[in-house]
Amino acid sequence: MSIRLSNGPSPSAGRVEINTWGTLCTSGMTDELATDLCKMIAAWPFTSHTTGKLMKNAYYGKGSGPIWRLRDGCHHDIAQCLSPITEHIDCNHDNDVGVFCLSNLTTRLAGGLHDNEGRVEMQYNNEWIGLCDTNWSWYDASAVCKSLGYWSTSATAYQQSWFGQSSNQLWFMRPACRTFDISFGMCDVYHEDYYGYHHCAQSNEAGVTCGSTNKDRNTVKLMNGPGPWKGDLMINMYYDGWGGICWKFWKTDANEVVCKTIGYRSLGQSSTSFRTNKKNYPIYLSDLNCTGSESNIGMCRGYYDVYNCSTDFVGIDCSGGIQVRLQNGTNPFEGRVEIFLGGEWKTLCDSSWNSYDSKAICSSLGVRTSTPVVLSNAYFGQGNTPKVISDLGCAGWEDHIGQCNIQESGSCMHTEDAGVRCVDCFEEVTTESGQITSKNYPSFFSDRKDCIFVIKPEKQISTNTAYILSIEDLRIQHFQDHRSIEIKEGIYGNALQHVRYFPPIDMVVGKEFFIRYTKENTKCNDRYRITWKALERQDAIKIGCGHASWDMAVNMTIMKKLYPDTIPELIYFPDASCTGVWRDDTIIFSHKYTGCGTQREDKVNSVLYKNRLMYPEYSSPKPIGIRHFRWTIDVECELSKIDSATANFHPNEILSTTASFHGGLGNVDHTSGSGKESVIIAFYKDQHPFVQNNIYPGFYIGANIYVNVKTQTTDNNYKMRLHSCVVKPQSYSSASYEYPLIKNG
Known part of the structure; x- marks a missing residue:
């Protein structure tokens, strides 16, 4: 049986895929059987130190292709228990099995000046064993370091007893660790038959130095929250491999380090952590040990052992309680800028007010990547707050003003209060159903637009009713990367859909909707129509x-x-x-x-x-x-019942059996549908057996022609009749040249 683990943080954790890379159903699986699978993956003699944890219900994502299931009563030897099944309601890709394979092999570094360097020693049968340096590589050193908690490791491999000679027995082995191996005990081994039987000189002992790699806002993000300042803490291990961190062992000392990693300044405010339910991502790290003084979480020790983790993620709020509101405008996205900082509301001075600052203000309100209108001289009226902030000091990349270099002191007056307009147009509706259309719909429009529509039905507030929203029409005359429709469940709610190029999905469901339409190019013509109504069964x-x-x-x-x-x-x-x-x-x-x-x-x-x-x-x-x-x-x-099909045959042409017919599949969105029978007509040269024959190019005049009419219905109550049969010189000849053989049945 061939086996691999997919879509996990390493080759030793992921969705189980077997044989022709089908998936395995959760039904009948146990931790004991997960351990059996892990031992099939581990290299000898590491197998005796390997255990597995069962990860149920597509923990590492849904697979595709065939599904395998364990026969009832399977307690060991999975290969003998497998049976293929067709996808079933209680055994489908929502039930795909994942496993996390853990090596209990104890590893340490010895002989170094610091605890992050030294000879590699592992405990085997209560004895410390050194490793020969044959083929010892950076990949092997990296796996050792990750086993020791250097999760973002920058490892260096050493040979020839760089950290001194030990008195340990040295075992000859050729480890074949891969880039993403997170445990040395789960690495492949070349020539494993030599392992433990051949030795090397004490001058050939393997060693490592374990360093750390800096992390930044490109590899650490807060996702699935109201904005980039609050959400699930996610780390990117490789390519697009996003995963979370286990809540069970989280320590609050890491909160500030996380926020520093993604560019937030403390400003005297404290960040907070919270428990959040696992989404469609796996948990990558079980623990992150920070002192609080690190510049980023890459400098912290972290462990990949999620064996004892629950399904809860760590969530972080880096806003530090800083809030933004716009006052005295016609909608929530324009007005005088006011910032809650240090326990009180303050206005913002316009002396250094610029587009970078305004973008951070609008992004803090949930409107990212906008092109705001910067307004000065108390355009929206003077505020009455006791203090005025002198300068935000944003650089243009910030998602929240908590990342800006805010300067509070200054001598500004309220006559210099800054204002902003984040979007071009705004509309809020509270009806149970309705539609939103582009300007002059169904005609196309070419204006550059950034518009927000908020749909918040009044009934939902009192009855918790769900609503269904559909993009009924979205037409773009010229294909350009300059427009999008973003839909969220409320201004700070979960993202429901983000349409850029292709036709959107049929519909989205939510309690309320925040819709943002952006179009940056005036050379392109668009139109759209969006409808909503109360959701029904x-x-x-x-x-x-x-x-x-x-x-x-x-x-x-x-x-x-x-x-x-x-x-x-x-x-x-x-x-x-x-x-x-x-x-x-x-x-x-x-x-x-x-x-x-x-x-x-x-x-x-x-x-x-x-x-x-x-x-x-x-x-x-x-x-x-x-x-x-x-x-x-x-x-x-x-x-x-009334359906028809026609076919033409000419005796001097190759026998044609092509039939044109009406009917097929009808599909509607409600509880009823309609359709027609599929009727097929074919010509034959021989009455018995009714075998179709197209070999000869034509017929002699006077030869018999047999016609077969059939439908694919399974209903025996149906009846058919041959309505008419005529002869004429050509299939396209007019009715005046027809000679009826059968007429009106």
């Missing part, structure tokens, strides 16, 4: 009506906005054997019309197929008795 279901079966898609993201405790396995038809399968966040029910207890109703020109999706009021996926249902939704597909 039917919005979570789409139906596609085929000629023989229907497909129903239940969007669980939307459904859980209405019912957060929804259990997917409890959604079913009256025939409980008709189950669904997972596709991303959607459950797909794909079944024939003749099954699942579907009812058939004949109409004059159509056939109506009806069924019902149900959700019982029960907390178990397999309820024994059901008293009542939380909801039921009637679903139906209506297929037209």
Whole structure:
């Protein structure tokens, strides 16, 4: 069995992928079986020091491709327990298994002047063993240093007993550590059959020096919060590999170091940390030991052992309580600048007021990358605060004024109060439904615009109602990288969608919406239309009506906005054997019309197929008795009985079996759909067996031609008839040249 771990911080942690790189379902997995998997990855003799922790429910992200499952009763030897399955409602990529492999091998450095350097020694069977320096490389030294807590290591490898000779037994081995190995005990080993049996001279002992690498705001960020000043603490290990830090072992001494890393100044204010739920990122570090004096968290000791971590992230607020508001304007994004600093509100002097400062002010209000209008001389009226801040001292890169070099002292008067306009236009609506359109819609407009729309229905405040928002129309006449639509759940809420180039997703769901439309180029013409309404159960279901079966898609993201405790396995038809399968966040029910207890109703020109999706009021996926249902939704597909197909045949041409027909798949966003039967016409030369023959280029006059008409319906109640058959010189000849063979059936 081939195995690899993907999407984790190292080759020894990640999503389990096996055989043809399918994933493994969580069902039946245990920590003991995770340990078995890790021992399959570890190199001998490290296997005896290896344990594994099971990471459930796509902890390292969802995989793709086939899914494997353990047969019931599997306690060891996973390779013999595997069976492939089709994606099922209770075993899908939401249930992909991950493992974290931990080496219990104890490592130390000896013989150095400092604790970050020395000979590499490891404890094996209660004896300290040195390592021969054959093929000893930076990769191996780096893995040793990471094992010792130098998580951002800048390691140096030494050979020839650089740190002196020891009296230890030296074992010959050729470690093959890789760039992202986080534990020396999980590295590959070349020629492992020699390990422990061949030795080297005491003058050939391996050593290392472990240094630290600086981190900055490019590799450390606060994400998933109201702004870049507050959110989940995330570190980038390599490429785009973002991950969090475990809350369980967090020490507040690291708070200020984190904020210094991303450019915040203390300004006499204190940063704070808080617990936050894990998002769609793994936890990379279990602990970060800082004294508080470090310039950035790269100088702190950190450990990759997340074995004992929960699923909670560390969150940090670097604002230090500093707040910004704009007063006396027509909307929240224009007005006189006032800053809460040192426990009181203060205005800002306009003597050094510039575009860098104004960008930081607007970004602090949740409007990043704007081009504000700088206004002076108390444009929005004079303030009445006891103090006026002299200068913000921003340099242009700041996301929050807490990163600026604020100077409080000065001799400014309120006649010099600074003002700003962050955006070109603003609109707030409180209706239950409606639409927002571009200027002169549906015509295109070319103005440069930066507009904000806030949708905050009054009913939501009292009833906690969810709403569904759709970008119904987004047209761009000339493709340029100069416009976007950003949607968040409120001004400081979670990001829901950010559209730049491509068609947006169908819809987003939230309690309220903050929409920002930006367009920087006046040479390009755009238009847009955005609608919203109260969310209903039917919005979570789409139906596609085929000629023989229907497909129903239940969007669980939307459904859980209405019912957060929804259990997917409890959604079913009256025939409980008709189950669904997972596709991303959607459950797909794909079944024939003749099954699942579907009812058939004949109409004059159509056939109506009806069924019902149900959700019982029960907390178990397999309820024994059901008293009542939380909801039921009637679903139906209506297929037209009247359909037609035509085909042409000319005896002096190659036999044609191409048929043009009407019908196919109808798809609507509600609980009903419509479609038509797929009708096919084919010509044959032989009556029995009805085998189609296209070998000869033509027919003799007077030869028999056989016509086969069929539909792909599974409903035996359908009837068909051949309506008409005519002969004429050419397929394009007018009706006056037709000779009917069959007319009106």
